[in-house]
Amino acid sequence: MAKRDIPEINAGSMADIAFLLLIFFLVTTTMDTDSGVFRKLPEIQPENTEAPPVKEKNILEVNINRFDKLLVDDEEVTIKDVRQLAIDFIDNGGGTYEGRPCDYCEGKKDESSSDHPGKAIISVQTAQTTSYGMYISVQNELLAAYTELRNRYAKKYTTGKYQGLSYTDLLNIQKADKENADVKVALDKIKKAYPEILSDAEPIK
Amino acid sequence: MSKFGKKKKDVPAVNTAALPDIVFMLLFFFMVATTMRETTLLIKPPKLPSATEVKKLEHKSLVSTIYVGKAKNSSDGKGDKIQLNDKISTVNDVTNFIYSERDKHDAEEQKAMVTSIKADVKTNVGTVSDIKHELRTINALKISYSSGTGDVSNNFN
DSSP states (O other): OOOOOOOOOOOTTHHHHHHHHHHHHHHHEEOOOOEEEEEEOOOOOOTTOOOOOOOGGGEEEEEEOTTOOEEETTEEEOHHHHHHHHHHHHTOOOSEETTEEOSSOOSOOOTTSOSOTTTOEEEEEEBTTOBHHHHHHHHHHHHHHHHHHHHHHHHHHOOGGGTTOOHHHHHHHHHHOTTOHHHHHHHHHHHHHSOOOEEEOOOBO | OOGGGOOOOOOOOOOOTTHHHHHHHHHHHHHHHOEEOOOOOSBOOOOOOEESSOEEOOOGGGEEEEEEEEBSSGGGOSSEEEEETTEEEOGGGHHHHHHHHHHTSOHHHHTTOEEEEEEOTTSBHHHHHHHHHHHHHTTOOEEEEEOEESOGGGGOO
């Protein structure tokens, strides 16, 4: 008997099935990667804890009222000025911290401004009805001030393998290689030089 | 030379054998690159603020999202509303929401959990501040103010 050919399976509808699946996934899934401004909230303190003594000059008070107007240390400013004001304040280095002056600060060394980046506190006070957009803008500018200072510090004082890289570059390296201990050491050094001390006051009712 | 009298030939059919392959490729791309839509919004889709110092949220499963904005449906009332999962809730429900999110993960992962606040630019800071206070009471300290990338001047006008 003659050998018969096995008939081919009709694959014409395969495309239809695949399309169906494709459309299902297109409809039920989203692609947006969530990104945002990261903050770490302070832990809640026991009721009767006394606030540690902080000198008036080591606090930069940023006030946003309910009409989204800004006051920085009792002077009216616009959002564009906030970053530079914050940099001037953090980087002032007029005094000492843990017994040592700030030898990497490039500020004016003004007696009436902050002593050291390790002591400089930025406090943001809002009203209950301040708009969230304005609040995030201010937070963003303050974080940008820290990033700028850290970048400058990293470029100047990072030694060894990562010499000459900025803080942002180092963060990118860390993102790609999470286990890298050298980057962590370098980043910790930068973060210690310019620690992020942002405080949120309770909104005024 | 009888070229003119030639019969017209049939156009050969386009070979579609590779079509399923192409579609499957697209399918796999979408399966890998996207995530399932989890919640349907009951508030008006929030217009997120823009910022320059944004970081991407990694590990989507470790992110719990809180939506804040105006209600879509007028029967839910006016003012800023907080949406947790699939319903509009009050500030007091935030703690339970975070606890239930925590239960889905083991102790090691719980440390890395982030709360993402997706609030509209016109929301009152007071509402967000109340949420933050609730989060502090249960030690959910890592938060992210969800925002797009762009200049801050887009946030107010």
